[in-house]
Amino acid sequence: MSSGRKGASPAERAAKSDGKAAGHSGKGVRATRTGRPRQADIARLAGVSQTTVSLVLGGNKSGIALNEDTRQRVLDAARSLGYVPDPIARRLSQGQNNLLGLYTFTSTFPTDIQHSYYPFLVGVEEEAANQGYDLLLFTSSSTTDTGSAESLHRIRLADGCLFLGRHVPEETMARFLDDGYPLVYIGRHDELGARLPYIGADYVTASTEVVRRLVDQGHRRLLYLRENDEAPASVDREAGFLAGRKATGLSPAATPVIRTDGADITPDRLLGWLQDGFTAIVVEETDTDIAVSAVESAARAARLGCPEDFSMALLGNRVNRSPGLPLLSGFAVPRREMGRAAVRLLAGLIGGESDLQTHQIVACQSIIGETIGPPPETTSS
Amino acid sequence: MSSGRKGASPAERAAKSDGKAAGHSGKGVRATRTGRPRQADIARLAGVSQTTVSLVLGGNKSGIALNEDTRQRVLDAARSLGYVPDPIARRLSQGQNNLLGLYTFTSTFPTDIQHSYYPFLVGVEEEAANQGYDLLLFTSSSTTDTGSAESLHRIRLADGCLFLGRHVPEETMARFLDDGYPLVYIGRHDELGARLPYIGADYVTASTEVVRRLVDQGHRRLLYLRENDEAPASVDREAGFLAGRKATGLSPAATPVIRTDGADITPDRLLGWLQDGFTAIVVEETDTDIAVSAVESAARAARLGCPEDFSMALLGNRVNRSPGLPLLSGFAVPRREMGRAAVRLLAGLIGGESDLQTHQIVACQSIIGETIGPPPETTSS
DNA sequence: CTTGTCGCCTAATTCGTATTAGTAAAGGGG
DNA sequence: CCCCTTTACTAATACGAATTAGGCGACAAG
Numbered sequence: 001m002s003s004g005r006k007g008a009s010p011a012e013r014a015a016k017s018d019g020k021a022a023g024h025s026g027k028g029v030r031a032t033r034t035g036r037p038r039q040a041d042i043a044r045l046a047g048v049s050q051t052t053v054s055l056v057l058g059g060n061k062s063g064i065a066l067n068e069d070t071r072q073r074v075l076d077a078a079r080s081l082g083y084v085p086d087p088i089a090r091r092l093s094q095g096q097n098n099l100l101g102l103y104t105f106t107s108t109f110p111t112d113i114q115h116s117y118y119p120f121l122v123g124v125e126e127e128a129a130n131q132g133y134d135l136l137l138f139t140s141s142s143t144t145d146t147g148s149a150e151s152l153h154r155i156r157l158a159d160g161c162l163f164l165g166r167h168v169p170e171e172t173m174a175r176f177l178d179d180g181y182p183l184v185y186i187g188r189h190d191e192l193g194a195r196l197p198y199i200g201a202d203y204v205t206a207s208t209e210v211v212r213r214l215v216d217q218g219h220r221r222l223l224y225l226r227e228n229d230e231a232p233a234s235v236d237r238e239a240g241f242l243a244g245r246k247a248t249g250l251s252p253a254a255t256p257v258i259r260t261d262g263a264d265i266t267p268d269r270l271l272g273w274l275q276d277g278f279t280a281i282v283v284e285e286t287d288t289d290i291a292v293s294a295v296e297s298a299a300r301a302a303r304l305g306c307p308e309d310f311s312m313a314l315l316g317n318r319v320n321r322s323p324g325l326p327l328l329s330g331f332a333v334p335r336r337e338m339g340r341a342a343v344r345l346l347a348g349l350i351g352g353e354s355d356l357q358t359h360q361i362v363a364c365q366s367i368i369g370e371t372i373g374p375p376p377e378t379t380s381s
Numbered sequence: 382m383s384s385g386r387k388g389a390s391p392a393e394r395a396a397k398s399d400g401k402a403a404g405h406s407g408k409g410v411r412a413t414r415t416g417r418p419r420q421a422d423i424a425r426l427a428g429v430s431q432t433t434v435s436l437v438l439g440g441n442k443s444g445i446a447l448n449e450d451t452r453q454r455v456l457d458a459a460r461s462l463g464y465v466p467d468p469i470a471r472r473l474s475q476g477q478n479n480l481l482g483l484y485t486f487t488s489t490f491p492t493d494i495q496h497s498y499y500p501f502l503v504g505v506e507e508e509a510a511n512q513g514y515d516l517l518l519f520t521s522s523s524t525t526d527t528g529s530a531e532s533l534h535r536i537r538l539a540d541g542c543l544f545l546g547r548h549v550p551e552e553t554m555a556r557f558l559d560d561g562y563p564l565v566y567i568g569r570h571d572e573l574g575a576r577l578p579y580i581g582a583d584y585v586t587a588s589t590e591v592v593r594r595l596v597d598q599g600h601r602r603l604l605y606l607r608e609n610d611e612a613p614a615s616v617d618r619e620a621g622f623l624a625g626r627k628a629t630g631l632s633p634a635a636t637p638v639i640r641t642d643g644a645d646i647t648p649d650r651l652l653g654w655l656q657d658g659f660t661a662i663v664v665e666e667t668d669t670d671i672a673v674s675a676v677e678s679a680a681r682a683a684r685l686g687c688p689e690d691f692s693m694a695l696l697g698n699r700v701n702r703s704p705g706l707p708l709l710s711g712f713a714v715p716r717r718e719m720g721r722a723a724v725r726l727l728a729g730l731i732g733g734e735s736d737l738q739t740h741q742i743v744a745c746q747s748i749i750g751e752t753i754g755p756p757p758e759t760t761s762s
Numbered sequence: 763c764t765t766g767t768c769g770c771c772t773a774a775t776t777c778g779t780a781t782t783a784g785t786a787a788a789g790g791g792g
Numbered sequence: 793c794c795c796c797t798t799t800a801c802t803a804a805t806a807c808g809a810a811t812t813a814g815g816c817g818a819c820a821a822g
């Protein structure tokens with residue numbers, strides 16, 4: 001091959017001094033696997049080397065001197081061939097490709113829990129566009145077992161990756177961190193010490209605030225319904241509830257925590273609670289909002305009006321608010337802003353910025369809503 | 382220059398004839414840009430060539446003989462180094478990377494028209510996962526002007542691309558087609574002759590069917606509200622409506638087509654229509670469903686009950702059905718199935734299959750709903 | 763007439779993997 | 793002992809762009 005090369009060099013040179021030596025077949029020559037023109041094709045057409053083409057098209061960041069004529073010839077050739085750079089090759093050589101991964105341990109677009117990730121995605125897309133990144137959605141997650149090696153390898157295609165979901169496959173994540181691969185979790189996660197960068201929501205403060213609001217309204221006996229799961233989102237809300245109990249001086253007996261999956265919330269049970277003197281129910285928000293819905297339908301069945309007969313607060317906000325349903329009192333999880341912040345952080349990590357806040361907690365905003373009122377009149381004042 | 386080359390070759394050869402020269406430091410050597418181990422590192426550790434590593438890890442599809450011992454040594458070395466293949470390099474060499482692009486000419490996750498693309502995405506994600514593809518979402522679309530060269534170049538990163546949206550930048554698409562780049566539109570598009578592969582919905586038949594149902598119920602004067610836009614989705618529905626008019630023998634005067642953006646539908650106007658003897662209103666479905674909503678609120682304001690005072694049919698289905706609202710009679714656009722079909726077709730195109738149906742029309746299913754009833758009693762029988 | 767220094771461009775190499783062509787050694791048949 | 797096959801590997805190269813390290817000619821200064 002080098003023998004052929006030697007012969008070719010002078011030929012090219014000759015072609016060049018001919019000037020605009022496009023006399024050949026030019027276009028017909030390209031027989032690459034893809035059929036698309038490469039820089040080498042442009043080079044041949046313009047009578048220069050591939051290096052020159054790269055310099056011209058790459059904006060010549062190294063500051064190498066370039067004749068304006070040559071530059072134009074190359075640009076013309078590129079245009080006439082309809083050249084489009086191959087992002088893959090570029091990435092192999094440069095080490096980055098402007099892709100942000102998005103890994104959701106379950107389906108990204110679930111059919112049942114419709115839209116649970118949607119607000120995050122809105123923010124992620126917005127900010128990714130701002131920062132000039134495209135998004136890479138890993139679908140393998142749904143089919144393959146969680147965190148399988150196969151499926152996680154592909155993540156490296158992206159310059160960095162966002163993770164969305166309750167789970168943290170610690171081993172794999174540790175591996176990524178060790179390798180210096182940039183990643184950001186959406187949602188607080190302290191599984192790997194302080195190593196996992198994340199954007200969380202301040203559930204604790206917001207939940208405390210909700211308790212305080214109920215107590216301010218006169219409620220003294222509150223019931224807290226939570227999931228039977230130890231995800232940070234659950235833990236934090238309970239912590240906030242307990243902090244609220246403490247701050248308002250209520251006793252544990254007056255503010256019990258009940259774990260439920262929603263199925264066991266019957267109209268009778270709800271009535272029982274009210275008869276026991278509970279005047280407000282605080283419900284954890286989840287993907288499915290199954291617990292709130294259960295309370296709502298139990299109330300309907302028991303013919304209980306929500307602000308009148310008892311108050312209800314949601315620790316979070318229904319993602320999918322339907323026009324028919326009342327606006328629940330509680331707080332808004334700033335999902336969109338979290339998505340944006342996550343992308344900003346990730347972009348910073350990729351860019352190697354040093355003074356990054358890798359553990360961010362975003363404040364939630366109170367939702368006044370329609371479901372908190374004063375407790376109903378009872379025997380005791 | 383070739384002199385230097387010649388000198389190097391023997392040097393390499395010497396290094397090689399030393400044989401299994403892994404005696405060195407092995408692990409400590411890797412000082413790659415990324416810090417991740419490469420096949421070459423494994424090779425050094427296992428005392429074999431990079432080729433052998435590639436063969437072992439690649440499953441040796443070429444059927445080259447391999448000693449089981451060697452195989453194990455390589456696998457062990459790979460594991461101990463924590464090797465992860467670089468998808469980019471793989472793609473550069475293989476020519477494909479298991480990525481499907483998804484290009485929406487507007488934001489993929491809009492905030493205002495919430496969820497309009499969602500059902501498609503569900504299907505796309507499902508089938509992409511089945512076929513072993515990940516999804517590449519191009520965000521540039523929202524920021525850059527439609528179809529700008531810059532933003533469309535990036536599409537080639539994917540092995541093929543789905544397009545979602547009413548627009549077709551013909552020039553760019555023609556370019557893709559000429560290059561043999563695999564792409565599929567979701568939605569019928571005949572802009573480029575029959576060159577653009579697509580998955581459409583059979584709006585025509587479904588719309589005709591809706592008209593027939595109304596006529597079967599006794600309606601003789603129908604009003605059709607459509608968008609002022611010539612997108613195929615609109616054109617097809619109108620065609621179906623007109624076909625229904627023809628099939629049922631109704632006159633154009635009894636079945637007028639009215640273009641509206643929703644804003645001009647007042648309670649008075651609605652009442653006027655009913656006084657003019659129209660007993661049913663057929664509405665085109667759109668992203669925002671602005672027209673249906675307008676009719677609904679006009680009816681509410683005019684205190685008209687829907688199946689009682691007039692019938693209403695939607696040519697399509699509300700994507701975002703809220704619990705409070707009645708189920709509109711009409712038909713279901715099989716968005717999820719369209720998404721799946723699009724991915725299947727695209728995968729076929731990428732795989733170079735020959736006998737592909739590149740223009741597919743998927744049938745819609747009737748929705749009986751609650752908004753069609755017999756026409757109210759009037760003076761004339 | 764040398765030496766230096768621009769100006770302009772190219773050869774060679776790199777990124778990490780896959781593939782093709784080929785080589786060296788061992789074993790078998792004549 | 794030679795030739796042929798089989799086994800088990802390796803060298804070289806491709807993929808497409810970016811980058812590094814020059815090379816060559818011209819013109820200026822000494």
